[in-house]
Amino acid sequence: MILTVDVGNTRIKASVFEGNTSLENFVFDKNEIEKKIENILEKYPKCSDLVVASVGSIEKKSFLTFENRLKLHFFTHEDVFPFHNKYATPKTLGIDRMILAAGATLQFPKQNRLVIDAGTCITYDFIDENDNYLGGAISPGLRLRYESLHNFTARLPLLTLEEPDSYVGNSTAQAIHSGVVNGFVYEIDGFIDEYRKEFSNFIIILTGGDADFLAKRLKNTIFANSNFLLESLSQTYQYKIDND
Numbered sequence: 001m002i003l004t005v006d007v008g009n010t011r012i013k014a015s016v017f018e019g020n021t022s023l024e025n026f027v028f029d030k031n032e033i034e035k036k037i038e039n040i041l042e043k044y045p046k047c048s049d050l051v052v053a054s055v056g057s058i059e060k061k062s063f064l065t066f067e068n069r070l071k072l073h074f075f076t077h078e079d080v081f082p083f084h085n086k087y088a089t090p091k092t093l094g095i096d097r098m099i100l101a102a103g104a105t106l107q108f109p110k111q112n113r114l115v116i117d118a119g120t121c122i123t124y125d126f127i128d129e130n131d132n133y134l135g136g137a138i139s140p141g142l143r144l145r146y147e148s149l150h151n152f153t154a155r156l157p158l159l160t161l162e163e164p165d166s167y168v169g170n171s172t173a174q175a176i177h178s179g180v181v182n183g184f185v186y187e188i189d190g191f192i193d194e195y196r197k198e199f200s201n202f203i204i205i206l207t208g209g210d211a212d213f214l215a216k217r218l219k220n221t222i223f224a225n226s227n228f229l230l231e232s233l234s235q236t237y238q239y240k241i242d243n244d
């Protein structure tokens with residue numbers, strides 16, 4: 001049994017895996033990380049490994065306290081990954097993106113894959129059928145868009161996610177919702193269309209905190225799997241054990 005932990009820039013997500021099956025998922029804040037992991041391990045004392053991927057402000061040292069009880073693996077760029085990394089700056093590629101690319105490569109072998117993670121940022125990652133990781137894009141996520149409109153202007157209120165009534169926002173609030181939500185959806189559909197021009201065939205994996213909200217609004221039919229990063233963490237860890 002392993003406990004996987006994904007430290008994003010907004011929240012921490014965790015899941016207990018028995019083989020390939022996720023037994024339970026958890027979401028928490030970074031200031032409660034130790035206590036929450038403690039609680040999970042109490043509930044699942046059979047956890048033998050703690051597997052972490054962090055792009056947030058939490059470093060490996062935050063997990064060292066668990067090292068006397070279970071095997072700790074904190075993913076870094078030095079680990080073995082099942083794809084050829086063609087990114088021009090592989091050392092600055094987010095470890096979350098590497099785990100997503102690894103999961104896509106392992107779960108969907110020998111085909112072109114596009115992974116879209118709608119989290120704090122939207123990240124796009126493309127792995128071709130020869131398992132070359134080519135790169136993708138990084139843009140602001142849904143909540144970040146609402147927050148930046150407020151933080152970098154004098155007059156725009158901080159709103160929370162709401163379905164816009166129309167493209168033609170007829171008030172400040174509606175104009176913001178239209179800009180953020182419709183802009184978000186158009187961006188993703190636009191990227192998918194671009195990829196389609198270059199690669200006739202590819203599968204799309206949509207994940208992240210806004211995946212479910214997004215999936216039903218996209219023109220392109222995509223199935224969301226909000227657990228994809230944690231599943232990929234578990235699979236990439238298994239891959240590491242088998243290939244080290």
Ligand SMILES: Nc1ncnc2c1ncn2[C@@H]1O[C@H](COP(=O)(O)OP(=O)(O)O)[C@@H](O)[C@H]1O
Binds near residue numbers: 208
């Ligand atoms: N309870 C929540 N708290 C914060 N963000 C949430 C929540 N529910 C949904 N979201 C959405 O999830 C996004 C963050 O996704 P997440 O995958 O958790 O990010 P990260 O992996 O970067 O921490 C935000 O853009 C926000 O719109």
Ligand SMILES: CC(C)(COP(=O)(O)O)[C@@H](O)C(=O)NCCC(=O)O
Binds near residue numbers: 009055095096120
């Ligand atoms: C782009 C990210 C901030 C996304 O983080 P997230 O939205 O998952 O919290 C993260 O993958 C990161 O810090 N990347 C480093 C730059 C790069 O991937 O090229």
Ligand SMILES: [K+]
Binds near residue numbers: 120123
């Ligand atoms: K992301």
